[in-house]
Amino acid sequence: MSSQFVMYDEEFQRINRVCERLTREANAKVVFLGDKNGQLIACTGQTENLDTTSLASLMAGQIAAAGGIAKLINEKEFNQIFHEGERDNVHISIVASRVILVVIFDSRSSLGLVRLRVKKASEELARVFETMMRKTETGAALFAEITDDDIDNMFSE
Amino acid sequence: MSFINYTNREITCKIVYYGPGLCGKTTNVQWIHAQTAQEARGKLISLATETERTLFFDFFPLALGQIRGFKTRFHLYTVPGQVFYDASRKLILKNLDGVVFVADSQDERMDANVESVENLLTNLQDQGDELSKVPYVMQYNKRDLPNAAPVDEMRRLLNPLGAPEFEAVAPTGVGVFETLKQVAKLVLADLRKNT
Ligand SMILES: Nc1nc2c(ncn2[C@@H]2O[C@H](COP(=O)(O)OP(=O)(O)OP(=O)(O)O)[C@@H](O)[C@H]2O)c(=O)[nH]1
Ligand SMILES: [Mg+2]
Numbered sequence: 001m002s003s004q005f006v007m008y009d010e011e012f013q014r015i016n017r018v019c020e021r022l023t024r025e026a027n028a029k030v031v032f033l034g035d036k037n038g039q040l041i042a043c044t045g046q047t048e049n050l051d052t053t054s055l056a057s058l059m060a061g062q063i064a065a066a067g068g069i070a071k072l073i074n075e076k077e078f079n080q081i082f083h084e085g086e087r088d089n090v091h092i093s094i095v096a097s098r099v100i101l102v103v104i105f106d107s108r109s110s111l112g113l114v115r116l117r118v119k120k121a122s123e124e125l126a127r128v129f130e131t132m133m134r135k136t137e138t139g140a141a142l143f144a145e146i147t148d149d150d151i152d153n154m155f156s157e
Numbered sequence: 158m159s160f161i162n163y164t165n166r167e168i169t170c171k172i173v174y175y176g177p178g179l180c181g182k183t184t185n186v187q188w189i190h191a192q193t194a195q196e197a198r199g200k201l202i203s204l205a206t207e208t209e210r211t212l213f214f215d216f217f218p219l220a221l222g223q224i225r226g227f228k229t230r231f232h233l234y235t236v237p238g239q240v241f242y243d244a245s246r247k248l249i250l251k252n253l254d255g256v257v258f259v260a261d262s263q264d265e266r267m268d269a270n271v272e273s274v275e276n277l278l279t280n281l282q283d284q285g286d287e288l289s290k291v292p293y294v295m296q297y298n299k300r301d302l303p304n305a306a307p308v309d310e311m312r313r314l315l316n317p318l319g320a321p322e323f324e325a326v327a328p329t330g331v332g333v334f335e336t337l338k339q340v341a342k343l344v345l346a347d348l349r350k351n352t
Contacts, residue, residue, distance in 0.1 A: 008164070012163075054200050
């Protein structure tokens with residue numbers, strides 16, 4: 001508990017670039033990155049009509065459930081999960097043990113291509129998250145200055 | 158575990174509503190959702206059985222104003238209260254920032270309440286947390302029912318830690334926002350303490 005996950009602009013830009021490239025190279029409709037706790041981190045591609053906040057929480061629920069199943073059958077974790085739909089398919093994988101990478105694609109791409117590109121993108125993302133975690137450990141004194149009044153004021157409207 | 162995003166200047170925290178089956182967790186969250194302005198809330202997702210029992214979780218994101226230039230967002234979750242869904246409850250509890258325990262005031266549900274508090278303690282311990290260190294609020298719900306137990310008795314049985322407590326009637330919103338505000342305050346105060 002009380003541990004924090006802090007994202008700064010620099011890492012966000014790096015993450016976005018990786019996701020955008022993955023969208024292009026995998027011919028994907030959407031590439032989506034969330035943490036295991038259901039927070040949206042980044043989303044690229046055709047995202048206009050996508051409820052990304054809901055998606056983030058459901059994906060996290062799904063990964064949590066899959067993790068629970070893995071434990072029951074003495075697996076460590078399922079590294080990849082694949083949903084096949086009539087039009088769209090969803091490929092889900094875990095990056096750096098803590099981040100969920102989701103690729104939504106249709107018949108213009110293929111599972112093989114997605115897997116290949118995801119592998120490369122995962123390695124890059126893992127490096128970014130390493131930096132991020134280091135910064136999280138050292139930084140974020142933001143809240144030290146919050147007063148009781150600040151907190152009360154939040155509820156005044 | 159809170160998520161601080163400097164890019165869009167947002168802080169996100171996770172609050173979990175816990176308690177025995179049918180105590181009113183989903184009703185709490187539904188009320189909050191219904192009473193919140195559209196621009197301050199996301200969609201309410203309920204993974205429920207056909208008889209409207211929570212199967213995995215209810216969830217919705219709630220925006221609660223700014224603090225030091227950061228938008229605060231609370232992700233509200235309920236767990237499934239039925240005893241046999243314990244594996245799912247453990248999953249929902251992960252990385253939480255605050256807990257509301259919703260107790261069912263009906264006399265005949267007191268054993269279920271006690272069992273559920275113990276279950277919360279155990280599940281937190283299993284993930285290396287301690288209830289006494291987690292921002293925690295107790296809600297005595299269903300105060301409108303004729304068979305509601307006295308609050309004194311419920312406090313003695315369910316709230317030995319002396320967490321802040323509220324009486325509630327969730328379907329009409331009595332005590333619902335009071336409970337939420339209290340836990341949100343505790344969560345933010347806890348963030349401050351830990352930075
Ligand atoms: N009279 C009365 N009924 C309530 C109150 N709160 C909830 N209920 C009713 O109790 C029933 C169960 O409420 P839910 O909110 O679905 O319970 P839950 O805790 O989410 O149950 P699970 O999902 O099985 O864990 C519903 O029919 C509610 O309308 C209350 O304060 N008073
Ligand atoms: Mg429910």
